Amino acid sequence: MTASNALQRIAILVTAPIRSGVTEALEAIFTVHRLWEQDDPDAFFATHGAQIRGIATTTLFGKVRADLIERLPALEIIASFGVGYDNVDVAAAAKAGAVVTNTPGVLVDETADLAMGLLLATIRQIPQAERHLRAGLWPRERFRLSPSLRGRRVGILGLGAIGKAIARRLEGFGVEIAYHGRTRQEGVEYPWYPDARALAQACDVLIIAAPGTAETEKLVDAPVLEALGRDGILVNIGRGSIVDEDALEAALAHGTILAAGLDVFAHEPQVPEGLLAHPRSVLLPHVGSGSERTHAAMGALQVENLVRWFTDRVPPTPVPETAHLVPG
Numbered sequence: 206m207t208a209s210n211a212l213q214r215i216a217i218l219v220t221a222p223i224r225s226g227v228t229e230a231l232e233a234i235f236t237v238h239r240l241w242e243q244d245d246p247d248a249f250f251a252t253h254g255a256q257i258r259g260i261a262t263t264t265l266f267g268k269v270r271a272d273l274i275e276r277l278p279a280l281e282i283i284a285s286f287g288v289g290y291d292n293v294d295v296a297a298a299a300k301a302g303a304v305v306t307n308t309p310g311v312l313v314d315e316t317a318d319l320a321m322g323l324l325l326a327t328i329r330q331i332p333q334a335e336r337h338l339r340a341g342l343w344p345r346e347r348f349r350l351s352p353s354l355r356g357r358r359v360g361i362l363g364l365g366a367i368g369k370a371i372a373r374r375l376e377g378f379g380v381e382i383a384y385h386g387r388t389r390q391e392g393v394e395y396p397w398y399p400d401a402r403a404l405a406q407a408c409d410v411l412i413i414a415a416p417g418t419a420e421t422e423k424l425v426d427a428p429v430l431e432a433l434g435r436d437g438i439l440v441n442i443g444r445g446s447i448v449d450e451d452a453l454e455a456a457l458a459h460g461t462i463l464a465a466g467l468d469v470f471a472h473e474p475q476v477p478e479g480l481l482a483h484p485r486s487v488l489l490p491h492v493g494s495g496s497e498r499t500h501a502a503m504g505a506l507q508v509e510n511l512v513r514w515f516t517d518r519v520p521p522t523p524v525p526e527t528a529h530l531v532p533g
Protein backbone atom coordinates (compact mmCIF):
# COMPACT_ATOMS: atom_id res chain seq x y z
CA MET A 206 0.00 0.00 0.00
CA THR A 207 1.39 3.46 -0.86
CA ALA A 208 1.69 6.10 1.87
CA SER A 209 -1.13 8.17 0.39
CA ASN A 210 -3.40 5.10 0.23
CA ALA A 211 -2.64 4.41 3.88
CA LEU A 212 -3.53 7.99 4.83
CA GLN A 213 -6.75 7.80 2.84
CA ARG A 214 -7.98 5.07 5.17
CA ILE A 215 -7.38 7.13 8.34
CA ALA A 216 -10.53 8.71 9.78
CA ILE A 217 -10.30 12.34 10.89
CA LEU A 218 -13.09 14.20 12.68
CA VAL A 219 -13.36 17.90 11.85
CA THR A 220 -15.32 19.56 14.68
CA ALA A 221 -16.32 22.84 13.00
CA PRO A 222 -15.74 24.58 9.67
CA ILE A 223 -12.09 25.63 9.45
CA ARG A 224 -11.22 28.51 7.19
CA SER A 225 -8.62 28.64 4.43
CA GLY A 226 -9.70 25.36 2.87
CA VAL A 227 -8.37 23.16 5.66
CA THR A 228 -11.34 20.78 5.61
CA GLU A 229 -11.06 20.37 1.83
CA ALA A 230 -7.28 19.87 2.06
CA LEU A 231 -7.83 17.16 4.67
CA GLU A 232 -10.51 15.53 2.51
CA ALA A 233 -7.96 15.15 -0.28
CA ILE A 234 -5.68 13.19 2.08
CA PHE A 235 -7.78 11.43 4.75
CA THR A 236 -11.31 10.12 5.29
CA VAL A 237 -12.97 13.16 6.84
CA HIS A 238 -16.13 13.33 8.96
CA ARG A 239 -17.70 16.75 9.44
CA LEU A 240 -19.09 16.76 12.97
CA TRP A 241 -21.17 19.91 12.50
CA GLU A 242 -23.09 18.24 9.65
CA GLN A 243 -24.17 15.23 11.72
CA ASP A 244 -27.92 15.37 12.47
CA ASP A 245 -27.65 12.63 15.07
CA PRO A 246 -24.26 12.84 16.82
CA ASP A 247 -25.01 9.81 19.04
CA ALA A 248 -25.68 7.63 16.00
CA PHE A 249 -22.58 9.05 14.33
CA PHE A 250 -20.34 8.19 17.30
CA ALA A 251 -21.89 4.72 17.59
CA THR A 252 -21.05 4.02 13.93
CA HIS A 253 -17.73 5.87 13.47
CA GLY A 254 -16.39 6.80 16.93
CA ALA A 255 -14.15 3.76 17.27
CA GLN A 256 -12.38 4.47 13.94
CA ILE A 257 -11.56 8.15 14.47
CA ARG A 258 -7.79 8.56 14.90
CA GLY A 259 -7.42 12.31 14.57
CA ILE A 260 -9.35 15.51 15.26
CA ALA A 261 -8.96 18.79 13.40
CA THR A 262 -10.40 21.73 15.30
CA THR A 263 -10.28 25.50 15.51
CA THR A 264 -10.12 28.00 18.34
CA LEU A 265 -13.43 29.79 18.14
CA PHE A 266 -16.13 27.23 17.43
CA GLY A 267 -14.49 23.86 17.78
CA LYS A 268 -14.24 23.04 21.47
CA VAL A 269 -12.75 19.62 22.21
CA ARG A 270 -13.77 18.67 25.73
CA ALA A 271 -13.20 15.50 27.75
CA ASP A 272 -16.63 14.07 26.85
CA LEU A 273 -15.75 14.16 23.14
CA ILE A 274 -12.28 12.68 23.69
CA GLU A 275 -13.82 9.86 25.74
CA ARG A 276 -16.04 8.87 22.82
CA LEU A 277 -13.02 8.28 20.57
CA PRO A 278 -11.02 5.30 21.90
CA ALA A 279 -8.62 5.21 18.90
CA LEU A 280 -7.80 8.94 19.07
CA GLU A 281 -4.08 9.72 18.59
CA ILE A 282 -3.90 13.41 17.74
CA ILE A 283 -5.88 16.66 18.06
CA ALA A 284 -4.62 19.29 15.62
CA SER A 285 -5.91 22.77 16.40
CA PHE A 286 -5.93 25.84 14.15
CA GLY A 287 -4.51 28.75 16.19
CA VAL A 288 -1.67 29.36 18.62
CA GLY A 289 -3.95 29.44 21.67
CA TYR A 290 -5.36 26.02 22.52
CA ASP A 291 -7.72 26.80 25.37
CA ASN A 292 -10.41 25.26 23.11
CA VAL A 293 -8.90 21.82 23.78
CA ASP A 294 -8.97 19.98 27.11
CA VAL A 295 -5.26 19.21 26.99
CA ALA A 296 -5.24 17.32 30.29
CA ALA A 297 -7.97 14.97 29.02
CA ALA A 298 -6.09 14.55 25.72
CA ALA A 299 -2.81 13.73 27.50
CA LYS A 300 -4.66 11.25 29.74
CA ALA A 301 -6.05 9.57 26.64
CA GLY A 302 -2.55 9.50 25.11
CA ALA A 303 -3.46 11.93 22.31
CA VAL A 304 -0.94 14.53 21.11
CA VAL A 305 -2.27 18.09 20.79
CA THR A 306 -0.76 20.41 18.19
CA ASN A 307 -1.29 24.14 17.57
CA THR A 308 -0.05 26.62 14.94
CA PRO A 309 2.50 28.92 16.60
CA GLY A 310 5.12 31.03 14.84
CA VAL A 311 3.40 31.62 11.51
CA LEU A 312 0.94 34.16 13.00
CA VAL A 313 3.31 36.13 15.22
CA ASP A 314 3.99 39.15 12.99
CA GLU A 315 0.42 39.38 11.71
CA THR A 316 -1.00 39.43 15.22
CA ALA A 317 1.60 41.94 16.43
CA ASP A 318 0.77 44.19 13.45
CA LEU A 319 -2.91 44.07 14.42
CA ALA A 320 -2.04 44.89 18.03
CA MET A 321 -0.27 48.05 16.86
CA GLY A 322 -3.23 48.97 14.66
CA LEU A 323 -5.64 48.45 17.54
CA LEU A 324 -3.46 50.43 19.93
CA LEU A 325 -3.26 53.40 17.55
CA ALA A 326 -6.94 53.13 16.63
CA THR A 327 -7.90 53.20 20.30
CA ILE A 328 -5.60 55.99 21.40
CA ARG A 329 -6.06 58.27 18.37
CA GLN A 330 -9.74 57.28 17.99
CA ILE A 331 -9.37 56.41 14.34
CA PRO A 332 -12.71 54.52 13.91
CA GLN A 333 -14.57 57.31 15.70
CA ALA A 334 -12.93 59.95 13.50
CA GLU A 335 -13.87 58.01 10.41
CA ARG A 336 -17.46 57.66 11.58
CA HIS A 337 -17.50 61.45 12.12
CA LEU A 338 -16.41 62.03 8.52
CA ARG A 339 -18.83 59.47 7.06
CA ALA A 340 -21.69 60.96 9.04
CA GLY A 341 -21.06 64.23 7.18
CA LEU A 342 -20.20 66.07 10.40
CA TRP A 343 -16.81 67.43 9.30
CA PRO A 344 -18.07 70.61 7.56
CA ARG A 345 -19.92 71.60 10.73
CA GLU A 346 -17.65 70.40 13.46
CA ARG A 347 -13.99 69.43 13.68
CA PHE A 348 -13.40 66.02 15.25
CA ARG A 349 -12.38 66.20 18.91
CA LEU A 350 -8.71 66.08 19.88
CA SER A 351 -7.58 62.62 20.87
CA PRO A 352 -5.29 61.28 23.58
CA SER A 353 -1.70 60.58 22.51
CA LEU A 354 0.77 57.72 22.50
CA ARG A 355 3.60 60.20 23.04
CA GLY A 356 5.30 60.01 26.40
CA ARG A 357 3.52 56.84 27.42
CA ARG A 358 4.89 53.75 29.10
CA VAL A 359 3.51 50.53 27.68
CA GLY A 360 3.19 47.37 29.74
CA ILE A 361 3.01 44.04 27.94
CA LEU A 362 1.23 41.27 29.81
CA GLY A 363 2.68 38.04 28.43
CA LEU A 364 6.06 38.43 26.74
CA GLY A 365 5.93 35.35 24.52
CA ALA A 366 6.64 35.38 20.78
CA ILE A 367 3.73 37.73 20.04
CA GLY A 368 4.45 39.95 23.06
CA LYS A 369 8.06 40.28 21.91
CA ALA A 370 7.02 41.13 18.36
CA ILE A 371 4.76 43.84 19.79
CA ALA A 372 7.66 45.14 21.89
CA ARG A 373 9.94 45.32 18.82
CA ARG A 374 7.32 47.39 17.01
CA LEU A 375 6.82 49.64 20.03
CA GLU A 376 10.55 50.37 20.12
CA GLY A 377 10.10 52.01 16.73
CA PHE A 378 7.37 54.17 18.23
CA GLY A 379 9.80 55.52 20.83
CA VAL A 380 7.84 54.57 23.94
CA GLU A 381 9.07 52.97 27.14
CA ILE A 382 8.29 49.27 27.52
CA ALA A 383 7.85 47.02 30.57
CA TYR A 384 6.39 43.55 31.01
CA HIS A 385 4.94 40.96 33.30
CA GLY A 386 5.09 37.22 32.81
CA ARG A 387 5.42 34.35 35.25
CA THR A 388 9.19 34.76 35.34
CA ARG A 389 11.73 37.44 34.53
CA GLN A 390 13.29 36.48 31.18
CA GLU A 391 17.05 36.13 30.75
CA GLY A 392 18.43 38.52 28.18
CA VAL A 393 15.34 40.75 28.12
CA GLU A 394 16.20 44.34 29.00
CA TYR A 395 12.70 45.67 29.59
CA PRO A 396 11.81 46.05 33.28
CA TRP A 397 9.86 43.07 34.66
CA TYR A 398 7.09 43.41 37.21
CA PRO A 399 6.10 40.50 39.43
CA ASP A 400 2.33 40.80 38.89
CA ALA A 401 -0.24 42.40 36.63
CA ARG A 402 -1.18 45.06 39.16
CA ALA A 403 2.41 46.22 39.66
CA LEU A 404 2.84 46.40 35.86
CA ALA A 405 -0.38 48.41 35.47
CA GLN A 406 0.71 50.75 38.25
CA ALA A 407 3.96 51.46 36.42
CA CYS A 408 2.34 51.96 32.97
CA ASP A 409 -0.47 53.88 31.30
CA VAL A 410 -1.01 51.43 28.44
CA LEU A 411 -1.51 47.72 29.11
CA ILE A 412 -1.36 45.32 26.16
CA ILE A 413 -2.49 41.77 26.87
CA ALA A 414 -0.68 39.17 24.75
CA ALA A 415 -0.93 36.21 27.14
CA PRO A 416 -2.61 32.82 26.56
CA GLY A 417 -5.98 31.96 28.10
CA THR A 418 -5.25 29.52 30.92
CA ALA A 419 -6.63 28.82 34.39
CA GLU A 420 -3.77 30.94 35.71
CA THR A 421 -4.57 34.00 33.55
CA GLU A 422 -8.37 33.87 33.98
CA LYS A 423 -9.65 37.33 35.01
CA LEU A 424 -6.08 38.39 35.76
CA VAL A 425 -7.00 41.90 34.65
CA ASP A 426 -9.61 42.72 37.27
CA ALA A 427 -10.88 45.84 39.03
CA PRO A 428 -7.70 46.50 41.07
CA VAL A 429 -5.50 46.13 37.96
CA LEU A 430 -7.71 48.54 36.01
CA GLU A 431 -7.63 50.98 38.91
CA ALA A 432 -3.85 50.73 38.94
CA LEU A 433 -3.76 51.48 35.20
CA GLY A 434 -5.44 54.75 36.03
CA ARG A 435 -7.69 57.47 34.63
CA ASP A 436 -5.48 58.03 31.60
CA GLY A 437 -5.02 54.30 31.06
CA ILE A 438 -5.54 52.40 27.81
CA LEU A 439 -6.21 48.64 27.77
CA VAL A 440 -5.55 46.64 24.60
CA ASN A 441 -6.33 42.91 24.45
CA ILE A 442 -5.24 40.66 21.59
CA GLY A 443 -4.67 37.60 23.83
CA ARG A 444 -7.82 36.00 25.20
CA GLY A 445 -11.05 37.52 26.47
CA SER A 446 -10.96 35.26 29.54
CA ILE A 447 -7.97 37.24 30.87
CA VAL A 448 -10.13 40.32 31.48
CA ASP A 449 -12.93 40.56 34.04
CA GLU A 450 -15.40 42.08 31.56
CA ASP A 451 -17.82 43.30 34.25
CA ALA A 452 -14.96 45.14 35.91
CA LEU A 453 -13.89 46.57 32.54
CA GLU A 454 -17.40 47.80 31.73
CA ALA A 455 -17.52 49.50 35.14
CA ALA A 456 -14.01 50.96 34.76
CA LEU A 457 -14.91 52.52 31.40
CA ALA A 458 -18.29 53.77 32.63
CA HIS A 459 -16.79 55.43 35.72
CA GLY A 460 -13.68 56.81 34.03
CA THR A 461 -11.40 54.55 36.07
CA ILE A 462 -9.53 54.00 32.78
CA LEU A 463 -9.73 56.07 29.60
CA ALA A 464 -10.28 53.61 26.75
CA ALA A 465 -10.09 49.99 25.63
CA GLY A 466 -9.20 48.32 22.33
CA LEU A 467 -10.35 44.71 22.28
CA ASP A 468 -9.94 42.00 19.65
CA VAL A 469 -11.04 39.20 21.98
CA PHE A 470 -13.92 38.68 24.40
CA ALA A 471 -14.77 36.30 27.20
CA HIS A 472 -17.81 34.76 25.46
CA GLU A 473 -17.19 35.20 21.73
CA PRO A 474 -18.98 36.06 19.59
CA GLN A 475 -20.97 37.88 22.27
CA VAL A 476 -19.83 41.38 23.15
CA PRO A 477 -21.12 43.01 26.36
CA GLU A 478 -23.51 45.95 25.89
CA GLY A 479 -21.45 48.25 28.09
CA LEU A 480 -18.42 47.78 25.86
CA LEU A 481 -20.43 48.31 22.67
CA ALA A 482 -21.99 51.46 24.07
CA HIS A 483 -18.81 53.16 25.26
CA PRO A 484 -17.60 55.98 22.97
CA ARG A 485 -13.93 55.26 23.61
CA SER A 486 -13.97 51.52 23.02
CA VAL A 487 -12.62 50.07 19.77
CA LEU A 488 -13.90 46.55 19.23
CA LEU A 489 -12.83 43.96 16.66
CA PRO A 490 -14.29 40.50 15.92
CA HIS A 491 -11.16 38.47 16.81
CA VAL A 492 -9.16 39.26 13.69
CA GLY A 493 -5.62 39.29 15.17
CA SER A 494 -4.19 36.65 12.86
CA GLY A 495 -6.91 37.07 10.25
CA SER A 496 -5.24 37.79 6.93
CA GLU A 497 -5.63 35.41 4.00
CA ARG A 498 -1.87 34.88 3.91
CA THR A 499 -1.48 34.04 7.59
CA HIS A 500 -4.57 31.85 7.86
CA ALA A 501 -3.31 29.91 4.84
CA ALA A 502 0.00 29.36 6.66
CA MET A 503 -1.82 28.32 9.85
CA GLY A 504 -4.02 25.91 7.90
CA ALA A 505 -1.02 24.39 6.13
CA LEU A 506 0.72 23.85 9.48
CA GLN A 507 -2.39 22.23 10.95
CA VAL A 508 -2.61 19.82 8.00
CA GLU A 509 1.14 19.14 8.21
CA ASN A 510 0.82 18.20 11.89
CA LEU A 511 -1.75 15.54 11.00
CA VAL A 512 0.09 14.22 7.96
CA ARG A 513 3.42 14.02 9.78
CA TRP A 514 1.88 12.25 12.76
CA PHE A 515 0.42 9.56 10.55
CA THR A 516 3.55 9.22 8.39
CA ASP A 517 6.62 9.60 10.63
CA ARG A 518 5.15 10.44 14.09
CA VAL A 519 6.94 13.82 14.13
CA PRO A 520 4.30 16.57 14.08
CA PRO A 521 6.18 19.91 13.87
CA THR A 522 4.33 21.78 16.62
CA PRO A 523 3.06 19.67 19.53
CA VAL A 524 2.03 21.74 22.57
CA PRO A 525 4.41 21.40 25.54
CA GLU A 526 1.89 19.51 27.71
CA THR A 527 1.75 16.63 25.23
CA ALA A 528 5.25 16.84 23.67
CA HIS A 529 6.25 13.76 25.71
CA LEU A 530 3.78 11.70 23.67
CA VAL A 531 5.82 12.29 20.52
CA PRO A 532 8.32 9.43 20.19
CA GLY A 533 12.03 10.25 20.04
Ligand code: 8YV
Pocket residue numbers: 263264265286287288289290312491492493494495
Ligand atom coordinates in the same frame (compact mmCIF):
# COMPACT_ATOMS: atom_id res chain seq x y z
C1 8YV B 1 -7.65 32.22 15.77
C2 8YV B 1 -6.29 32.83 17.68
O1 8YV B 1 -7.07 30.96 15.73
O2 8YV B 1 -4.31 31.72 17.11
C3 8YV B 1 -5.10 32.01 18.00
O3 8YV B 1 -4.96 31.62 19.16
O4 8YV B 1 -7.01 33.19 18.56
C4 8YV B 1 -6.62 33.19 16.27
O5 8YV B 1 -5.51 33.23 15.48
C5 8YV B 1 -8.21 32.53 14.43
O6 8YV B 1 -8.78 33.77 14.45
C6 8YV B 1 -9.26 31.51 14.00
O7 8YV B 1 -10.35 31.53 14.84
